[in-house]
Amino acid sequence: MPEVIFELWVYMAASPLLHLLLTLLAFFLAQWINRRAGGSPLLHPVLVAIALLVGFLLITNTPYATYFEGAQFIHFLMGPAIVSLAVPLFEHRERIRREFIPLMLACVAGIFTAVISTVVLVRLLGGREDTMLSLVPKSVTTPIAMGIAEQIGGFPALAAGIVLITGAIGCLLGPPIFKLLKIKDHAVQGFAMGLAAHGFGTAQCFSLSNLAGAFAGLAMGVTGLLSAFLIPLIMRFFA
């Protein structure tokens, strides 16, 4: 490599600008690829963008911490974005009020299913106990899931990764399952997606409709709140 280019690369690789810009470009490219593929959920823009960036970091041998120095500016917006979910919730307040008890009971049923099926499956398949404890909070939004994993004796970092993969799986499996079960109500679809696939599911639901997104956001919030109390209890009594 000519020296000038090498020096430029050293400068660029250390500057947050490069990785911030690359994150945006990877996302645009991923959206374009997804459109070309007819919107296939297998090529979900978030997954494609992550794959592109992971590939780039591996090829250029860049540590994640260096990448995150640039990408943190995008990551930071997650906080205010979660706060802003209050607006669609407010818009659909009448419907949420009317369906409040069924929604809460469905949420508890969903949390029990997620936790107990995980415990049973990992044991049946002969997985390690600490793997199981890191998988249990998989449907819960990342910051809460990490706290739960720590509390019950799993690995918080692994739990965070598992949560992301679960979100992606939920985005892939949700639409065909709703079709199979003939669920057309966007509110019901959104609620199930927010419960099983937290923010990933919520983000996908907002591209379906504002109603689906609002109920997904509701499910994500309530699942997070309830799980923080329920999962340690369930683990104590059933596992």
Place this chain on the structure above:
Amino acid sequence: MLEGFAVLLLFQLIGELITRLSGIPVPGPVLGMALLLLAVLLLKKVPGGVRSASEGLLRYLPLLFVPAGVGLINHGLLLKQDIWVISITLVVSTILTLIVTVLVLQGLKKLWGIEKDA
């Protein structure tokens, strides 16, 4: 729009402060969302600036997951150890969770006599 963004940050800050001080196991932004919802319910409307800031952020919600998702690069080794157990468990458990949630929700809505208005 900018005022709205400041309001969102303010509620996040209040949420973070309360969780830090009280030690409740809930992330600050989630508590901030609950408090903002309470505030707009009391106001009985969403101020225009808050609405436009919220719509702007939520439109790009998928993008905001990318930086954290790239963090999977650090979990490669941990994931490899139990890869089959993890994959099968995640797929099957997610299918079960989605099915149970929609069926329970639909069943209870019928029981409660809530009209479908899809």
